[in-house]
Amino acid sequence: MLFNSIEFIIFFHLIFAVYWLLKNNYKQQNVLLFLASYFFYGWWSWKFSFLIFFSSIVDYTLGLLIYKTEDRKIKKRYLLVSFLINFGILGFFKYFNFFISEAISLINLLGFQANYTSLSLILPIGISFYTFQTLSYTIDIYKGHIKPTNDFLAFSTFVCFFPQIVAGPVERASNLLPQFFRERHLKYEEAKEGCQQILWGFFKKIAIADSCALFVNDIFGYHNYDEVSGIILIIGGILFAIQIYADFSGYSDIAIGVAKLFGFQLMQNFNFPYYATSTTEIWRKWHISISSWFRDYLNKPLFFYFRHWGNYSLVIPLILTFTIIGFWHGANWTFIVYGLIHGIVMSIEVLSKKTRKKIRKKIPKWLNSGVGWLITMFVWVFTVIIFRAENMTLAVSYLVNIVDNLFFIDIDQFVGRGIFTAVNINPQKGVALTTLIVLMFFIEWLNRKHTFGFKKSSNLAVVNWTAYYALIITLFFFGEFNQQEFIYFHF
Secondary structure (H helix, E strand, C coil): CCCCCHHHHHHHHHHHHHHHHCCCCHHHHHHHHHHHHHHHHHCCCHHHHHHHHHHHHHHHHHHHHHHHCCCHHHHHHHHHHHHHHHHHHHHHHHHHHHHHHHHHHHHHHCCCCCCCCCCCCCCCCCHHHHHHHHHHHHHHHHHCCCCCCCCHHHHHHHHHCCCCCCCCCCCCHHHHHHHHHCCCCCCHHHHHHHHHHHHHHHHHHHHHHHHHHHHHHHHHHHCCHHHCCHHHHHHHHHHHHHHHHHHHHHHHHHHHHHHHHCCCCCCCCCCCHHHCCCHHHHHHHCCHHHHHHHHHHHHHHHHHHCCCCCCHHHHHHHHHHHHHHHHHCCCCHHHHHHHHHHHHHHHHHHHCHHHHHHHHHHCCHHHHHHHHHHHHHHHHHHHHHHHHCCCHHHHHHHHHHHHHCCCCCCHHHHCCCHHHHHHCCCHHHHHHHHHHHHHHHHHHHHCCCCCCCCCCCCCCHHHHHHHHHHHHHHHHHHCCCCCCCCHHHHC
């Protein structure tokens, strides 16, 4: 069930109405949310609902065992069991064919003959997200940061909470779980803010991301990049960078907004990353819930392990962490290289911190910020091209032909013919999309100190309602609820 579907709108209104009829009993509300969340997830495949339930049972039980056990070694064993089960399930569904195929390739490279038939595994939607969410629960109990709950219903609802089950934010138990044990009230300001954030999320997803996808899919899917102008290839990379941001942050806005309408506060997942002036900063602002997860549960332990290695104590953990972040996205070398490059760039930024600080003192602040932003966006677009490519061969071909064909311009590619014939794109739609993209970033620039791009409103009601209706009309004009999947459903 997609957020941008009629089915979800009907589902949401029904659950919302019944939920607030039970406003004086949060336990009954939890029961409703539990059933609604499993129905929501089971809409794709009810079979995988049992996988979430099993994961919930495992970490609920292990959390209690870790907390009640005095022996530190036994605590570690219970935690190891949690790791093995969770990563075992995740690894089987997400990486089994990748590792087997790479092993077979290596065997053949060594001169031996080996063949295999890949398993037709369907990746359960959201498995990367809820796996990390339940793992953080057992880790935090082991570290003594939180106490386990005895309420299995509340815990399992925390795991499968429908607004964020399939693509985050990846919530920590310390933030979200306690909210299931208190009365929730629908406050006007929170409800208004939730509706604004939902509307803004739909705008980014339907009007921006899905419209960018028409161009992006044509450009990246053409494959004969030597026939395409380098300018078009650059535009394709930039549009994908915009698409993935509008798509994923749009999902997060909708999820957070929906949660607010049920009385829950989810963490901010994007903090206007495309205004960052360094790769380090962009990762503090991009997919905050997962980047902070890896920071706390992987990078910090690695730093502690390498703490006596001088500069390497910073560099090695960063490179390893971001390579794994890349691999977390999926079983493809493109994701691994994407993460590796970011780890290397961030390592360079860390090692050159003192030098860059001296340079900043000698040049105007606006120039330093401008140059930093341009370099950051160059690195980002360069790496998301690799991220978007189907494989490394096509990624290299795409990047090489940007340079080779930079001054090759085929006018047909700019007027709705050539590689764009499949979706009948015309210059008028390109101009309209460009206008909306500029508008989106302008509005988010004005709201960059807030938690989402449409939070600040005018003191004049007529201005606010004009903006609301303008966004709604734009949604139907561009998207007409065409039910395009969110990109991160695949991760």
